[in-house]
Amino acid sequence: MNYSYTNAKTAALTCHNLVVGYTDKPVISNINLSFETGQFITLLGPNGAGKTTLLRTLSRHQEALAGSIRVGGQPLTQLRQADLARIMAVVLTDKVTPPLFTAFQFVALGRYPHTGFLGRLTDKDNDVVLAALAAVHADDLSHRDFADLSDGERQKVLVARALAQEPKILLLDEPTAHLDLKHRLEVMAILRNLCRDKGITVIASLHDVDIAAKISDRVALVKGGAITSWGSPEQILTSETVADLYDFRTACFSHHLGSIEIRGDQYRDRVFVVAGMGKGASIYRMLAKRGYGISTGMLLSNDLDCYVAAGLGAKCISQPPGAVFTEETRNLALREMEASDMIIEANHHTNGPYQENQDLIRRAAQMGKPVFSFRTASGRNETDGIIAVADSSELFTAMEVHCP
């Protein structure tokens, strides 16, 4: 692996030949990572891969079996607990519900390493607590009872508590688990802002590959007792690495789309979709969901439809962008169409590069295969034998009728 971009000066946290795990059972071995200041680092991997164990070792909640961790240049083992608390804060998965605590009081507990002997809050401490609440958009929660907060609100307050420690490094174990989509995105945006605005190094274990890909600066893939990949998500999160990471069989992470496509079983009839300009994407997904086999063409390889079709495992007849489709592409498409039971015209082009697809539609009608089209009445020729459908629900009803 290549660590050449790591710089010892700006590294907030480095692991050298680190082995984490339990006395008789190493969970992840040979970890060599360097987390730069102000970066958002995501640990990705299946359950049980050791993400939590690694985080707990970084936060000194458990001892490393071998190797060393340095925090801001100092060995982790030599830091005093109180000093470490001023550098590093954590958000754990433990459910904490202390009674009779307002959100403000709860966040104020985070001032622990900064307050005096009896924990009296100074004006500065109060300001920091309020700023922490503001940073997580929880100003309005400050007087609410912590135990009465929703999961999403509670998670924000937990992050605020960690922020009140004024840490340089923030470790979060699955910060978005149990959250609804709104809060999931909100928490991720908050964490992203912490990196950018406050220069905090955020290290989080996440389950959403798609969100991680879009928000992280660095990603570490954890599987099978090792860090299998480490680098920027754009470089390492390919459909192969993600499929390998989670043992995907029926799903595929699309590197270009940054999202996960769910593949169908393809147990039903084969459908050829004439698409282009992104019109095919939602049709492919609907067909995959209903178990149809899918092939599509003719597409230019930079079309959105191409990426979605690839993600869904559909056969895609495409060629690099050019003025006209080559004879070879045309023949491939025709052969694919012949092998299909139905043809769907998702996109009706009378000009531009895709107008050549019109020829495909004509040939399909001649083959006597059912052709379904979304084109409007005005663009329809009465004699071409095309079955017009108005929307997707009509399409699937028609498909059931023609090919039960």
Add this chain to the structure above:
Amino acid sequence: MNQSPQVQPSIPYGLQRPLSLFAILFLVVLIMMVVNICTGSVTIYLSQLFHLILRPDNTTESFILWKIRLPRAAAAVLCGGYLAVSGLLLQVYFRNPVVGPFILGISSGATLMVSLVMLTSLTMQLHIITPFTVTLAAMAGACIVMTIVVAIASRVKNGITLLIIGLMMGYLCHAVTSVLTALAEKEQVKGFVLWQLGSFSGFKWDEISLLLLVGGLLLMIVFLLAKPLNGFLLGEEYAMSMGINIRIFRMLILFLACSLAGMITAMAGPVAFIGLAIPHMARMIFSTSDNRILIPGTFFLGALVASGCDFIARALLSPVELPLSAITAFFGAPVVICLLMKKRVQL
């Protein structure tokens, strides 16, 4: 921070309410003490009381006041207060609302040693079983258990494991005690059973000053630990991440809680329920989990309830004195149930 200036969020750590509550509680404890001192088989009137306190004389009243009533009232206040604080410490440490000061087997250890003294003929050579021997035995029992608990705590990392070990030790001690009870004479058993129910009678001034000095010192340390105790409300993992040295802190908490409970058990017997119920009441009354307020709060409240229970124990079926633990349970159990039903106070 985009805090608009007109939004002036109040800082919830106000001290006005707790301070006035402390003052009220302190007054009520004083009144309860006076009531305890004045009532009984011989009534001491208020005018007499002040006179006798300032100038003790040779009258029966003076004797009763100085030798019986005052030590007893002081014992009730101190024992109740310390027990409640001990319970609070362990409830916070274990983050468990049903934990009391005796959960780790302190009282069982003390009871075992006392049963050895009271139920067997081991002490035949001592002629009579003086209260002093019983106190010493109970102290020894509590100390032994405490040493074991703290020793185990230095190795076991998990609070729940420690809790279960404590419970098991309690069962073991109890098993030995019940064997001894089965083998003992009837008369001895009654005395032993009554000791097990606790009492504030028969306190001597030496014991009171010991309670005051040692207990006061321990209480001071507890109060100085209020900040880490607050940090502990989020559990060990978060406490660690905020800079608390868990190993030292855990030993300290257990040592303090067990010493307080052990000291009381040695002198007053295992007084049930105060340590369990009072921290809950304090949380409700002060409506906070802030231990800087709760530690003095539980102390005063424990003192008040223990004094009240002692008064009821003496007055209800006077001249027969009821067992103290019976009264504390009669009082404590419904209170805890009501509080829990009314509002959540679980840790």
